[in-house]
Amino acid sequence: MTGAPDGGQPDARLAPFDALPAGAGRSATLAALGKALAGPDAGEGPRMARILFAGVLGLDLVQIIARPEAPLSGDERALLRAAAERCLAGEPPGRVLGRRAFxxxxxxxxxxxxxxxxxxxxxxxxxxxxxxxxxxxxxxxxxxxxxxxxxxxxxxxxxxxxxxxxxxxxxxxxxxxxxxxxxxxxxxxxxxxxxxxxxxxxxxxxxxxxxxxxxxxxxxxxxxxxxxxxxxxxxxxxxxxxxxxxxxxxxxxxxxxxxxxxxxxxxxxxxxxxxxxxxxxxxxxxxxxxxxxxxxxxxxxxxxxxx
The missing domain is CATH 3.40.50.150 (Vaccinia Virus protein VP39)
Known part of the structure; x- marks a missing residue:
């Protein structure tokens, strides 16, 4: 997946995610998503990536570690990318997912x-x-x-x-x-x-x-x-x-x-x-x-x- 879902210009910040080969596993996808979402705080990108994995795909860190090579489907990749775009546009992860833990x-x-x-x-x-x-x-x-x-x-x-x-x-x-x-x-x-x-x-x-x-x-x-x-x-x-x-x-x-x-x-x-x-x-x-x-x-x- 190399283009924006709406056919517009892809966000260059998502390049690490877009560069993943088809069938990339959970662990590699999580790492690439963390790089794409990274900001001034080095830990913010990986944290947000874990939130999106859990909220969009229902996969927590334990499940990712247990099956790191399990591939994501094209639909799962598309859902993650759409959520990441919203986060990069400044929308908090909780708003993207529509829910928040407390x-x-x-x-x-x-x-x-x-x-x-x-x-x-x-x-x-x-x-x-x-x-x-x-x-x-x-x-x-x-x-x-x-x-x-x-x-x-x-x-x-x-x-x-x-x-x-x-x-x-x-x-x-x-x-x-x-x-x-x-x-x-x-x-x-x-x-x-x-x-x-x-x-x-x-x-x-x-x-x-x-x-x-x-x-x-x-x-x-x-x-x-x-x-x-x-x-x-x-x-x-x-x-x-x-x-x-x-x-x-x-x-x-x-x-x-x-x-x-x-x-x-x-x-x-x-x-x-x-x-x-x-x-x-x-x-x-x-x-x-x-x-x-x-x-x-x-x-x-x-x-x-x-x-």
């Missing part, structure tokens, strides 16, 4: 959802750590505001088999995808999803845990985001207002209103926002506020307890 599970994406990212697992870890362990076996009630793919709520429900959760998102499309993801990951019967505004969707409630990964990018900074985010993630899920803190000014009092005494609120925050969000939570009445760092050392999650 907390050991797989989540379908849509135009109204963010891609789940490893940083957000810190929010799940913090929420679990701060819950009253004596209540962990009871039927806890969880609320996820701005649920997106539902990944946070679904991850929590997977760890708390006695819990029930509600996810709210302003975008109906996101709420529908979250519902599908809950069913696919085995927690559909213990969750419900709705489209609506944070301040109106849930009129009353007594939740044990309120979590959120809200928009927190400053409006003026959106234009400078990486193209993979700027062009493919929904602006509604990114824009946090002029200072990035507008959602937290709503979230803190809403969480206080909806939590039962002793309940926990945990919010993901952007770099440099933790102190300001902790202050907003204290003003709203939260006690025992804490900040947790992600694996990169960024203060990523702020949590507090309703007295």
């Amino acid at each position: 907390w050991g599970m797989e989540f379908r994406l849509g135009p109204d959802t963010l891609e789940p990212r490893p940083d957000t697992e810190t929010l799940v870890e913090t929420a679990l750590a701060r819950l009253d362990l004596q209540k962990a076996g009871n039927p806890l009630q969880i609320l996820d505001l701005g649920t997106g793919t539902g990944c946070i709520l679904i991850a929590l429900l997977s760890e708390l088999p006695g819990a029930f959760g509600v996810g709210v998102d302003l975008a109906p499309g996101a709420a529908a995808i979250a519902r599908d993801n809950a069913l696919a990951n085995g927690v559909g019967e213990r969750s419900g999803f709705m489209a609506g505004d944070w301040t109106e969707a849930i009129a009353t409630g007594l939740f044990d845990l309120v979590v959120s990964n809200p928009p927190y990018i400053e409006s003026h900074a959106l234009a400078g985001l990486d193209a993979g985010v700027r062009l493919h993630d929904p602006v509604l899920a990114l824009d946090g207002g002029p200072d990035g803190l507008a959602p937290y000014r709503l979230l803190a009092p809403q969480a206080m209103r909806l939590l039962r005494p002793g309940g926990v609120a945990a919010f993901e925050v952007g770099a440099g926002q933790a102190a300001d969000v902790a202050a907003l939570m204290r003003v709203a009445g939260f006690a025992a506020t804490q900040v947790a760092a992600d694996l990169a050392g960024v203060m990523r999650v702020v949590s507090g307890v309703r007295p």
Whole structure:
């Protein structure tokens, strides 16, 4: 295969892949695809190639190593090439595949959802750590505001088999995808999803845990985001207002209103926002506020307890 699938000019960056002979094996094809996708980070090309092999062909590294010489069909080569072209055009692998892994599970994406990212697992870890362990076996009630793919709520429900959760998102499309993801990951019967505004969707409630990964990018900074985010993630899920803190000014009092005494609120925050969000939570009445760092050392999650 030496030309672009649409008959246009082939992308020169795909030359290592296009140069493969017909019937090339899995291992050789993976290596060539890694070279084609290589960027400034030497490890990025091989990583993306493995993601595409797994997502497009259903072949993980173990299967490739077990049968390195097994040839790929022409159709498989064409599918890989088409996916690689989209990645080289700046589309993140998760968007190309339409799904992304999080907390050991797989989540379908849509135009109204963010891609789940490893940083957000810190929010799940913090929420679990701060819950009253004596209540962990009871039927806890969880609320996820701005649920997106539902990944946070679904991850929590997977760890708390006695819990029930509600996810709210302003975008109906996101709420529908979250519902599908809950069913696919085995927690559909213990969750419900709705489209609506944070301040109106849930009129009353007594939740044990309120979590959120809200928009927190400053409006003026959106234009400078990486193209993979700027062009493919929904602006509604990114824009946090002029200072990035507008959602937290709503979230803190809403969480206080909806939590039962002793309940926990945990919010993901952007770099440099933790102190300001902790202050907003204290003003709203939260006690025992804490900040947790992600694996990169960024203060990523702020949590507090309703007295």
